[in-house]
Amino acid sequence: MSDPIIRIENLVKDYRDTRAVDHLDLEIEKGEIYGLLGPNGAGKTTVILTLLGLTEPTAGRVTVKGYNATSEPIRVKTVTSYLPDEVGFSGSSTGLESLVYTAMLNRVPREEAIESAKELLDIVGLGAVGDQKTKTYSKGMIQRLGLADVLITEPEIIVLDEPTIGIDPKGINEFLDMIRSWSKEQGITVLLCSHLLHQVQKICDRVGILVEGQLLAEGDIHELADELFGDREASITAEVDPVTDSLIRELKQTESIRTVERDGETIRIRGKREAAPLISQTIVRNGGDLYRLSYKEYGLDEIYQYYFEGGGVKQ
Numbered sequence: 276m277s278d279p280i281i282r283i284e285n286l287v288k289d290y291r292d293t294r295a296v297d298h299l300d301l302e303i304e305k306g307e308i309y310g311l312l313g314p315n316g317a318g319k320t321t322v323i324l325t326l327l328g329l330t331e332p333t334a335g336r337v338t339v340k341g342y343n344a345t346s347e348p349i350r351v352k353t354v355t356s357y358l359p360d361e362v363g364f365s366g367s368s369t370g371l372e373s374l375v376y377t378a379m380l381n382r383v384p385r386e387e388a389i390e391s392a393k394e395l396l397d398i399v400g401l402g403a404v405g406d407q408k409t410k411t412y413s414k415g416m417i418q419r420l421g422l423a424d425v426l427i428t429e430p431e432i433i434v435l436d437e438p439t440i441g442i443d444p445k446g447i448n449e450f451l452d453m454i455r456s457w458s459k460e461q462g463i464t465v466l467l468c469s470h471l472l473h474q475v476q477k478i479c480d481r482v483g484i485l486v487e488g489q490l491l492a493e494g495d496i497h498e499l500a501d502e503l504f505g506d507r508e509a510s511i512t513a514e515v516d517p518v519t520d521s522l523i524r525e526l527k528q529t530e531s532i533r534t535v536e537r538d539g540e541t542i543r544i545r546g547k548r549e550a551a552p553l554i555s556q557t558i559v560r561n562g563g564d565l566y567r568l569s570y571k572e573y574g575l576d577e578i579y580q581y582y583f584e585g586g587g588v589k590q
């Protein structure tokens with residue numbers, strides 16, 4: 276595997292008596308979309324600020340494409356673009372003017388800047404309103420313009436802090452799809468920080484769960500679910516016609532099954548994960564037609580509940 280494009284090593288950040296980041300190790304590969312997921316106050320913004328060289332670590336080290344974020348922040352800035360949770364544009368400029376301004380600040384000649392700005396406005400769905408002043412834009416439109424503003428500098432890495440706050444649900448999906456397809460087409464690395472797990476799940480290749488400055492778990496959603504719930508019982512529901520006494524009896528006698536409940540043509544079963552194929556075989560052997568077999572997989576909702584809603588820190 277190549278060197279990670281973002282490497283956070285043993286990062287500690289204290290604000291007076293608050294430890295915002297607590298011995299954090301994190302690596303992100305080039306082209307990866309990494310979701311840093313954590314409740315308010317978990318330390319996500321502090322990680323971002325350190326990565327951008329905007330705050331100094333108390334201990335540890337962050338490198339971005341090999342540049343030390345603390346001693347070489349300008350170099351980090353040449354490869355990274357940041358979309359904060361509150362994007363600000365001069366309300367008296369149009370969307371197009373705002374993008375051209377950013378591009379020219381990055382030494383892009385005016386004509387080229389106008390061309391790229393128009394292209395990006397189309398991509399983020401603002402092509403028709405590029406000549407309107409940004410003070411007429413909705414929050415969702417401002418966020419889209421923010422994304423275009425981030426992309427116009429042609430960064431290798433984009434860092435997004437709660438990027439969907441204030442966007443309506445339909446707009447959120449479009450916005451996230453846009454980030455994902457842009458990242459995958461252009462090979463751009465994305466670090467997305469959020470407390471909204473469904474959004475993180477939607478676009479991220481890998482997720483890290485940050486609570487009280489510590490990374491409690493990391494992986495893709497299936498790995499996280501496995502790590503947390505792999506040895507738990509599965510919940511399986513079968514819809515069968517007919518449900519006979521002999522079928523119920525046989526299911527109850529199956530070793531990997533703990534409980535069997537009958538409710539009309541529905542059978543609810545709790546047991547080990549590997550019980551599912553045995554259940555369908557047993558139903559067919561007993562002359563039943565199997566209309567539906569559903570298997571409850573543990574996913575992000577359970578992960579979220581486990582960590583953020585009372586499950587607490589995993590030991």
Ligand SMILES: Nc1ncnc2c1ncn2[C@@H]1O[C@H](COP(=O)(O)OP(=O)(O)OP(=O)(O)O)[C@@H](O)[C@H]1O
Pocket residue numbers: 290291293294295313314315316317318319320321322470
């Ligand atoms: N400048 C600061 N001075 C003192 N304490 C701070 C400062 N910035 C952050 N903190 C504290 O550090 C901890 C982590 O904050 P941080 O903003 O990094 O978390 P976060 O996960 O981004 O949360 P949020 O989503 O609410 O912004 C919190 O307890 C916060 O109160």
